[in-house]
Amino acid sequence: AQSVTQLGSHVSVSEGALVLLRCNYSSSVPPYLFWYVQYPNQGLQLLLKYTTGATLVKGINGFEAEFKKSETSFHLTKPSAHMSDAAEYFCAVSVPGANNLFFGTGTRLTVIP
Amino acid sequence: KAGVTQTPRYLIKTRGQQVTLSCSPISGHRSVSWYQQTPGQGLQFLFEYFSETQRNKGNFPGRFSGRQFSNSRSEMNVSTLELGDSALYLCASSFSTSGNSYEQYFGPGTRLTVT
Numbered sequence: 001a002q003s004v005t006q007l008g009s010h011v012s013v014s015e016g017a018l019v020l021l022r023c024n025y026s027s028s029v030p031p032y033l034f035w036y037v038q039y040p041n042q043g044l045q046l047l048l049k050y051t052t053g054a055t056l057v058k059g060i061n062g063f064e065a066e067f068k069k070s071e072t073s074f075h076l077t078k079p080s081a082h083m084s085d086a087a088e089y090f091c092a093v094s095v096p097g098a099n100n101l102f103f104g105t106g107t108r109l110t111v112i113p
Numbered sequence: 114k115a116g117v118t119q120t121p122r123y124l125i126k127t128r129g130q131q132v133t134l135s136c137s138p139i140s141g142h143r144s145v146s147w148y149q150q151t152p153g154q155g156l157q158f159l160f161e162y163f164s165e166t167q168r169n170k171g172n173f174p175g176r177f178s179g180r181q182f183s184n185s186r187s188e189m190n191v192s193t194l195e196l197g198d199s200a201l202y203l204c205a206s207s208f209s210t211s212g213n214s215y216e217q218y219f220g221p222g223t224r225l226t227v228t
Binding site for chain 2 (some may be wrong): 049
């Protein structure tokens with residue numbers, strides 16, 4: 001079975017500060033990992049994904065995440081927060097052969113001017 | 114390319130009624146998945162359709178059903194609505210042919226309120 005844990009339901013950072021959103025997963029097979037962002041009253045937008053290959057993946061809007069198998073983690077980072085980054089972020093996992101995503105409970109990011 | 118579209122965007126229904134939601138995937142995408150989002154349970158997978166066949170199913174009661182048409186458009190139906198069915202229902206499409214989950218593109222959702 002697959003599951004995702006996102007530590008911290010709310011994270012606040014100052015504009016220009018580092019953004020770090022934590023995600024740990026559980027999977028019985030090598031997982032596919034995703035980060036999505038959701039703005040108010042909108043659907044989910046894919047930020048980045050890891051399937052195979054390079055463990056450091058770069059996404060849109062300056063975000064990146066590193067797959068660490070030994071730590072079963074896939075934390076999302078951005079060097080410098082922007083006001084427009086304020087949103088809810090979801091980490092998700094799936095496994096090869098199954099086109100369904102298991103989501104974490106989400107982290108609401110607030111950016112303080 | 115046009116994105117995933119969902120209609121209607123908002124719905125208010127009464128307990129015991131049924132409801133049908135519609136999703137049009139991105140052109141060329143043959144896989145459509147449905148998710149329920151609630152404050153209490155978060156995002157949960159309902160089911161996936163590929164080439165008019167249900168390929169995968171989450172852990173929801175039989176009141177929740179879906180179908181996919183030959184043009185890949187999909188509908189989901191909820192019968193005998195309960196207050197707990199109030200949620201944002203999200204549709205996602207992907208090009209996935211092998212069943213692997215690569216990129217799923219989400220629509221804006223349908224906000225269902227059950228009174």
